[in-house]
Amino acid sequence: MAKRRSFRSKYLRRMRWGIALLIVLAIPAMIHSKAAINSLLNLPSEWVPDSIPAKVDFNELSSRFDVGEILLFSWPGATLDSPELARVSAALQQISEEPETFDETLDVELTAETKKAIGELKAICGGEIPFHWARSGGDTLNQMTQAPLSLSVDASVARLKGFLVGPSGEQTCIISSLNPVGTVHRRQLMPALRDLIAGIADVDPATIAVVGGPREGADVDAASIRSVELFAPPSAILAAIICYICLRSVALTLAISVVAVIGEGLVLAIVYYSGMPMNAVLVALPPLVFVLTVSAGIHLSNYFLDAWQEFPDMSPARATRRALKAGIMPCFLASGTTVVGLGSLMLVRIEPIRLFGFAAAIGVIGTLALLLMVLPGAMILTKETKEKRDRRRAPPHPTEDEIPEDVPASAFSRWAYKTTRARLARPWPMIILFLVIGGVFSAGLFRLQTSVNLLRMFSPDSSIRTEYAWFEENVGPTSSADALLTFPPLTDDDNPLTRLAVVQNAHVSALKMDSVGGVLSAITFMRSVPTGRSIGASSRRAAMVKMLREPDGPLMKTNLIHRDSAAETWRISMRMWQKEDTNYSAELLEIEKAIEDSLDDAEVPVELTMTGHVAIVEEAQTILLDDLFRSFLTAFAVVAMVMMVLLRSVIGGLIAMIPNLFPTVALFGFMGLVGTPLDIGSVMTASVALGIAVDDTIHLLSRYGSRRARGIGQIRAAHGALAQCGWAMFQTTMVCGLSLMTYYFSDFVPTSQFSILMFGLLTAALFGDVFLAPSLMSSSLGRFLARTVGVDPEAELWSDEPSPEPIDARRIPARPTDSAQ
Structure with a gap:
């Protein structure tokens, strides 16, 4: 009894310290997160190295x-x-x-x-x-x-x-x-x-x-800020409501929700302290921390609820201690693996991605520490209803293939039990099904297209699209690009009219392109060069040469010619039409080829450079998306290596990554097959999906390894791990997926699409961890997944106890223990 009171006092005292820390952290989380949001400034051209x-x-x-x-x-x-x-x-x-x-x-x-x-x-x-x-x-x-x-x-x-x-x-x-x-x-x-x-x-x-x-x-900045300010509060409230429905505990719900919300604010505060303005890459940072925090909190809470439900007469303090003993190591392993994966993002060359990796890693570590401070106390304060306390679980290790008749289980529970055991007894059809689905969707990965088209970011009736349409109809194209023609320095022996002729050919070639609506260059301000040999023609040519040579003349004021000791550069500024299906990269290549063809007969050395707003934004976004893909692959590779270490098997690490890869391949492959283009926000959702999938997979592997270490056969170990973690994984998907769906109602298309992608990725991750991962565990490949580092055979809950007579064929324990012999 004294020991029980000791644990109770310890957990409550820790919770009081955690609450005090949360109150302190709430100040920068509220103030500086708001400052970070207000600083939002998307400048893709500034993100890439010089x-x-x-x-x-x-x-x-x-x-x-x-x-x-x-x-x-x-x-x-x-x-x-x-x-x-x-x-x-x-x-x-x-x-x-x-x-x-x-x-x-x-x-x-x-x-x-x-x-x-x-x-x-x-x-x-x-x-x-x-x-x-x-x-x-x-x-x-x-x-x-x-x-x-x-x-x-x-x-x-x-x-x-x-x-x-x-x-x-x-x-x-x-x-x-x-x-x-x-x-x-x-x-x-x-x-x-x-x-x-x-x-x-x-x-x-x-x-x-x-x-x-x-x-x-x-x-774009204003719409992003408006979406966050308008939909973040209802998203957090909805998450708390769903969390309460799942956990049926005010104390646990408050603890998880408060830590998750403050965690979101803290990572935004880190962005503010870094001095970098908020941008489209970092917008995905708060949802990532929110999802991972809720996942860890729900998993820990379910360890507690499982223990208390199996032993209704057990005190909350003992149930909390048992839950922490069983769940703290999987949480550390899951968070540690995620942190290592996020940390690998700091190796890329794009500054916002590096900051994303750093801030997310700090956020995951910080929120886990806060959860471990406040959740045990919340478990102590949880009051279970009489109906829940009177309910009994089915015996975890039936000695026959059927559920005993005396088990008070519903018809659905009995059907689910039999179906799951039958599926795990024959795992290969499910594994092959997932591999076929993954193979089909992987074909779409090669068809993925990226898009940075403004018109796709706003609804058709938005003011910006209306104004652009009016301007292009009544004035001209709205996108700008530039062609720079660089000549050697102009000397006294050079004839400027020769260079003017080269620029004129390029000017005319650009103007003939269908994608170009208007061109401005020095040619625009010059009369046609007279070709006769009369005195009048000669004097006009001399006047034009003088005008071209004048360093402070009217032509130099047009800002279309630049001279220095290294070169003379002529600028051809172009206006390009902006349409919803415009592919600027292809159009710029066509313009560049047309101008290059016009320079073939140039009488002076000249070098062409295509640049300008359209060119730099298109190139910067392309580089950014490429780096995002590479950073995801880097994170995936690092997580795979960590999984190899955790499972003490190279093969095991690769096998364990299959369920983690499935959601990304499935959803992005589907986008490629249906022709939906990717933007920055879409790519960043892959990091969130990887984080949540790894989190759930490690909890499954930890429970599976613990059961195998106690001598339980593969099928029953996989079924027990799924039975213990499956409900928590479902709750995580519902809480995070449905709460983020509030952003679907945003009038800013990228934000709305982000919510749909997040829900789709979380759902795909759930399917992978519920159907594919247990099937891998119960198959012949399961022997590579049982030796998880840090598993504690004594950290058992109701389903951890070994069966005296294992009923499945694959019953040889991964690590025999005294209790299993």
């Missing part, structure tokens, strides 16, 4: 031409001769690093309200200027029609169509380049810029179309 060739090219474009994130504005009535357009352009130039307008004769006076709004925009950026430059189609037209270019209005408008001027020849836009300061604050800038333009142009803010990379990023 050594990547595509990143090198984009950095050169940015440094040579001051090209940041391109942002375009237009609205009905924004025509070339619109005074409102001129006022908006003048206002934006007030918050640009290059404030001078191309039309130096334009004198636009800003109102006091406009100046106040400009001040508020600067305040959003901490008093700094958000734009590199800003100019309107009218500004550019004025530059082209004034001396020294002196092009006609009609010719100028024709050259600007598809780039700055719409098909009507009147509708135009404002183009701007957001600097790094503006990019960081883009989410707050977008509505403020819309209000500024609406106030100056006297139009409804909803009629203003804002397109470009910063708009896309701002909407």
Whole structure:
């Protein structure tokens, strides 16, 4: 009795310390997790190392031409001769690093309200200027029609169509380049810029179309934050409700739910402390920690409930001690294996993935420690209902093939018992079935496609899709790409007109491509080169040569030519159509080939580089997805090696990974077969599936190894392990899968798809661990799965006791013990 009180006091005292620690940790979990969410900023181009060739090219474009994130504005009535357009352009130039307008004769006076709004925009950026430059189609037209270019209005408008001027020849836009300061604050800038333009142009803010990379990023960031803030609370509440329905214990439910929620907050706080903004890769971090925490908590709780249900007269303290003795080692092994797998992610080159692995590993370790502090006390405080206490389990080791008649089991329980034993007695049909299913779905893995298309991220009636559709119909394409033609440094002996001819051929070749709607280059601002030998033609050619050589001339102000001691670079800026089924990688390759063909007859050495916003985002996302795949394979390989160590068998480790691989192969293979493209969130779900599958598999293996160590035959050991862990695995799937399904109702498509994928992966993992893993254990391969490191034959629950006469043929114990002989 004294020893019983001693355990009770020990567990309750530990729980009090755990509650105190949870209260302390709740402060950063709430405050700094909120700060991490608010810092959300998706910049895929910044995630990849500068050594990547595509990143090198984009950095050169940015440094040579001051090209940041391109942002375009237009609205009905924004025509070339619109005074409102001129006022908006003048206002934006007030918050640009290059404030001078191309039309130096334009004198636009800003109102006091406009100046106040400009001040508020600067305040959003901490008093700094958000734009590199800003100019309107009218500004550019004025530059082209004034001396020294002196092009006609009609010719100028024709050259600007598809780039700055719409098909009507009147509708135009404002183009701007957001600097790094503006990019960081883009989410707050977008509505403020819309209000500024609406106030100056006297139009409804909803009629203003804002397109470009910063708009896309701002909407993705805002939608991600909105999804987390709107659906995270109901998800946690639903998880607690389902957890209570499964465990029927307020104390256990509170302990697991509180630790899981605080664990989510703590990993977000780790992201905040790292200094890296939250992004699409790290969004999967809280669900991973939540799922693994709930899994560990439910498994431990079921060890306790099993012990207490089998021995209803046992005190809660003794039942808790028995549960911890049986369950603590599997929990350590499961968490340790998961941590090692997550830790392997820190070896990849993508910084967000490295942080993901580090924060997730810390989260798994921390939440397990918190569970071990508070759960034993919660077990002590659990009050069992009379009906549950009076219920008795069927004898775990029947001496006949049928359940004894005196066992108070339901018809379903008797059917499930017989069916499971019959299935485990003949395991190979089930194993072959899973291998066939896996083989069929694996064919889809080779058909998987990745997609970073913006239009697929939002519903068809969303404001961003509506604005993009209006802009492309009335102004021109919304995606930007650049071709850089690099020549040797220009010397006094070189003829600039020769280089101009090369650029003209490339310009025309790009404009002929169906995917390109408009092109802007130095050719846009130049008259045709006269070919005659008359004095007039010669003098015009001389004037053009002079204009091309002038370091501060009007052409250099267009930001389309850059010269330094190493090279001369001409920039060809293109606008590409954005459609839901657009494959930018293929289109860029076609454009590159067309331009290369035009350079075959070039009279001077020239090098072509394809870059720009579309190119860098496409390349960065492709590299990121490739690294995510590699990181998953790395984690899988590391977990496999850990399983080999745990089972003390190379073959056993490989066999044990088959159920862990099944959910990923099945779901992603299915996506490949039906043609559903992958995005970043989709790939990150694979890490969650691996974590939960490994968790359940190790609990099964531990219980299986414990039974085999006590001399129980393979079939009964596999059946007993499944009977003990199966309900906990089902509860974990229901709690985590259904609670995450609340995100399905998000209007942000990636978040909605993430919830569906998570539920599918968790369900597939459950099928693998309930049907495939026990079949492997009861087959001839089971002998490789029985020698689990750390199994304690004395850490028995009701189904751990050896049978005096094992009833299955595969009854030779893996490790004979005195109790088994």
